[in-house]
Amino acid sequence: MLKSELNDVAFVAKIFINDVEKERYLKSINEMLDYVKILLELDINNLEPTIHVTKLRNIWREDVVKKCSNEVINQILNAAPEKEGNFYKIRKVIES
Amino acid sequence: MFRYEVLIGLEVHMQINTKSKIFCECSTQFGAEANSNICVICTSQPGVIPILNKKAVEGVIKTGLALNFTINRRCTFARKQYFYPDVPKNYQITQFESPLCSNGKLSIIVNEREKIINIERIHLEEDTGKLLHKIGGKKLNYSLLDLNRAGIGLMELVTKPELSSPQEAVEFLRELKNIVEYLDTSECNMEEGKMRCDVNVSVRIVGQKKLGVRVEIKNMNSISGVKDAITYEVQRHKKILNSGARLVQETRFWDAEEKVTKSMRLKENILDYRYFTEPDLVPLYLSNCFIENLYKQLPELPRIKKARFIKNYNLSEYDASYLTSSKMIAEYYEDALSNLDNKNSVTKLLANWISTELSAKLNASKICITKSPISSKNLSKLISLIQNEIISGKIAKIVFEEMYEKSIDPEIIIKKRGFTRISDESVITEICEKAIIESPNAVAEFKIGKKRAIDAIIGLVMKKSKGQADPKLVNKILIKKLN
Numbered sequence: 001m002l003k004s005e006l007n008d009v010a011f012v013a014k015i016f017i018n019d020v021e022k023e024r025y026l027k028s029i030n031e032m033l034d035y036v037k038i039l040l041e042l043d044i045n046n047l048e049p050t051i052h053v054t055k056l057r058n059i060w061r062e063d064v065v066k067k068c069s070n071e072v073i074n075q076i077l078n079a080a081p082e083k084e085g086n087f088y089k090i091r092k093v094i095e096s
Numbered sequence: 097m098f099r100y101e102v103l104i105g106l107e108v109h110m111q112i113n114t115k116s117k118i119f120c121e122c123s124t125q126f127g128a129e130a131n132s133n134i135c136v137i138c139t140s141q142p143g144v145i146p147i148l149n150k151k152a153v154e155g156v157i158k159t160g161l162a163l164n165f166t167i168n169r170r171c172t173f174a175r176k177q178y179f180y181p182d183v184p185k186n187y188q189i190t191q192f193e194s195p196l197c198s199n200g201k202l203s204i205i206v207n208e209r210e211k212i213i214n215i216e217r218i219h220l221e222e223d224t225g226k227l228l229h230k231i232g233g234k235k236l237n238y239s240l241l242d243l244n245r246a247g248i249g250l251m252e253l254v255t256k257p258e259l260s261s262p263q264e265a266v267e268f269l270r271e272l273k274n275i276v277e278y279l280d281t282s283e284c285n286m287e288e289g290k291m292r293c294d295v296n297v298s299v300r301i302v303g304q305k306k307l308g309v310r311v312e313i314k315n316m317n318s319i320s321g322v323k324d325a326i327t328y329e330v331q332r333h334k335k336i337l338n339s340g341a342r343l344v345q346e347t348r349f350w351d352a353e354e355k356v357t358k359s360m361r362l363k364e365n366i367l368d369y370r371y372f373t374e375p376d377l378v379p380l381y382l383s384n385c386f387i388e389n390l391y392k393q394l395p396e397l398p399r400i401k402k403a404r405f406i407k408n409y410n411l412s413e414y415d416a417s418y419l420t421s422s423k424m425i426a427e428y429y430e431d432a433l434s435n436l437d438n439k440n441s442v443t444k445l446l447a448n449w450i451s452t453e454l455s456a457k458l459n460a461s462k463i464c465i466t467k468s469p470i471s472s473k474n475l476s477k478l479i480s481l482i483q484n485e486i487i488s489g490k491i492a493k494i495v496f497e498e499m500y501e502k503s504i505d506p507e508i509i510i511k512k513r514g515f516t517r518i519s520d521e522s523v524i525t526e527i528c529e530k531a532i533i534e535s536p537n538a539v540a541e542f543k544i545g546k547k548r549a550i551d552a553i554i555g556l557v558m559k560k561s562k563g564q565a566d567p568k569l570v571n572k573i574l575i576k577k578l579n
Contacts, residue, residue: 012367051172056378063114063151066121068135076139077131086130087240090181093227 001029099302100337104265104295105257108272108280109250111223111290112155118222118249119146119189127290130242138247141183145376152197152249153380155281156220157390159251159419160197162397163215168194169382173220173374181241182224190252192371193236195219196380202275203399204267213268216258216353245289251282251325257296257307269319270294274398278423293322299333308333309343313350313357325350329357394451403424407444409433416450424448424465428472435476438483447478453493459499469503470496478506486510486517490563519566521573524557527565528573531556542578550574 006026010017017025082089117124137144145214146444148539153191157167174192197218203210227239253272259265264267273284273291284291293316298308311329316322329348336343348357396404398420405416429450436442436452458465469477478495481487485497487510498509510516531540531553541549548569557570 008367012370051373051379052375054378057381059378060148060150060153061121063116064121065116065123065183068122068466072136073134074129076134076136076141084240084365086132087228088131088181090235090239090241092229093181093239 001033003025098337100299100334101284101302102260103257103298103300103307104247104259104326105264106253106259106268107254107294107296108253108255109223109292109294110253110276110284111281112152112220112249112251113280114149114151114155114249116149117247118149118152121294122244122247124248126290128244130240131244133244134246138184139243146379148187149249150173150219152392154253155249155345156196156218157382157387158279158394159253159276159281160218161391162275162394163197163200163202163218165197165200165215165218167197167387169329169352169384169387170194170239170379171382172379173377174371175374177370178368180224182227182241182246184225184243184246186564188222188224189374189377190221190261190505191219202268202271204264206261206267211264213258213264216252216254216256218253221252222252235561240459257298262323262330262494264317265295265326266275266323269322271398274422278395278397278401279397280423286319287315289537292317295322295326297329297333299324299330299337301337308337308344311343311345311357314347314360316350321350321352324346324352324355325357328355332357332420345348349351358435394495398423398426409447410440411447415444415447419447422465428468430463431472432479435473435481436483442483446476447480449475449479449496470499470500471503474499474505481506481510485566487515488517488567490531491515515561515564517566518561518564519569521569524561524565524569525562525573525577526571527557528553531560532574532577539578550578 003022003026006022006029077083077086079086080088101297111124114124116122117133117138120135122133122138125133136147160167171191171194173189175187176190176192177187179186195217198216200215200218202213202215202543204213223240223241223245227241228236229239230236231240255268259268276282276284282417283288287290295308295313295316297313298310300306300308311333313325313329316325328350333343333488347360349360350357350482402416405411405419406413409416411419418425420426428446432446433439433443433451436446454465454468454470458468463469478492478499481495482489482492495506495509495515498504499506535553535556538549538552542553553574554567554570557565558567
């Protein structure tokens with residue numbers, strides 16, 4: 001793993017790490033990666049990448065409307081921390 | 097001063113025309129009571145599994161086929177993570193690495209020149225819920241969330257940054273909207289948010305290879321807004337570049353009231369979205385047969401229809417462009433035409449009535465042609481009355497006004513108001529004789545050889561007959577009398 005890749009991972013994980021920690025993490029992550037490198041020895045040229053664990057394909061339904069019962073809708077809305085009329089009431093999301 | 101080059105890319109979201117949402121069976125009906133079209137799936141209750149709507153997939157593929165896209169036979173769905181209250185799952189199901197359609201194109205005509213705009217992709221995704229920040233004009237200090245729209249199927253179309261002016265962007269959107277309306281894969285109704293557009297603008301010095309700093313303007317919901325926002329943004333970029341300052345890559349929004357763009361947030365890094373393959377949906381493997389079958393369902397598209405109108409109906413370029421500028425107008429025209437005998441001789445007359453009289457009326461009252469008070473059947477009746485010389489063009493206009501106002505059959509109006517053409521020779525002769533007595537000067541001039549003087553007498557006869565006398569007969573009788 002390169003230092004830039006480590007920075008990306010830290011960014012996505014929303015954690016801040018300093019330069020000393022970066023060196024340490026880089027070392028230990030690379031040790032782990034070296035260990036699993038053994039997998040690279042396998043010949044996978046004739047294998048298709050697994051994009052899904054099941055062999056199912058094209059699972060879809062026809063375009064038909066079926067209304068959810070009012071009872072369930074009420075349960076869903078009542079589970080919200082706050083409501084106003086039929087709306088979810090939430091903290092303000094736009095400052096202006 | 098430098099010379100600048102403008103590069104514009106569009107991301108257009110169109111609501112796919114389906115009755116139910118993309119991953120659940122809730123209705124997509126617009127304007128329903130808040131949170132009435134929701135269920136466990138689109139509100140993302142724990143443990144639910146999305147099930148794909150086949151018609152949404154078909155809608156995207158049809159759109160792709162009409163725009164010369166390559167349809168990817170194998171595609172997957174992806175999760176795009178972001179935290180915002182209008183996305184109940186905290187991720188949006190979309191497509192990332194393998195969209196349904198890749199590499200399409202659309203031809204636009206600006207200043208009589210054709211330009212081909214390349215389109216990168218069209219992918220399928222789900223819409224978000226709708227947030228309300230004010231009620232009526234009153235701003236709230238909290239927000240309200242309605243999830244009726246959450247989970248409605250969208251197709252997102254992303255162009256290459258190849259548009260180079262606001263006019264080209266407008267033309268692209270108009271042409272796209274027109275084609276998609278023909279396909280009926282989206283209603284493209286911008287007022288109802290069924291077509292929305294993000295605009296990417298960058299400006300660079302002519303000759304420079306590197307792209308300029310890209311600014312994204314979010315969620316435009318009118319074509320005129322897109323035009324104004326791009327015009328404003330390009331000026332802003334040029335001003336900053338001229339001053340030697342640097343532009344920031346950011347997301348802005350268009351304030352339609354103040355007519356300026358405003359900063360929303362710094363553009364998120366693509367890593368932020370942490371895309372990964374959606375495990376809850378299995379891949380699509382589309383067969384040639386499936387795609388060919390959709391191809392066969394494509395309707396006649398606007399450019400082809402226009403060429404056919406010019407060829408078969410002998411219309412001018414202008415008339416054909418107007419009539420095919422929307423599917424609804426073209427349908428109205430052909431419906432009306434199908435009711436007429438002697439079609440070949442009235443194609444032009446009918447086109448004129450639609451492009452001038454009717455369109456002026458509809459525009460003034462802001463009515464769509466599908467809701468025209470004058471049905472295509474009634475307009476064809478009027479045309480046939482003119483063609484068979486039962487009424488004159490002048491009277492037809494009066495009848496037309498009343499037809500528009502009362503939405504009734506022209507024959508009823510003509511009968512009621514006694515508008516039929518007079519072609520009884522004895523009646524016309526009588527009127528002609530009176531007119532001759534009343535126009536001594538014109539008669540004198542005619543007799544000394546000024547043949548044009550007869551026009552004044554014809555005019556008087558027409559006036560006396562309230563425009564109903566057959567002009568050909570009037571002419572014939574007058575000449576006979578005067579000689």
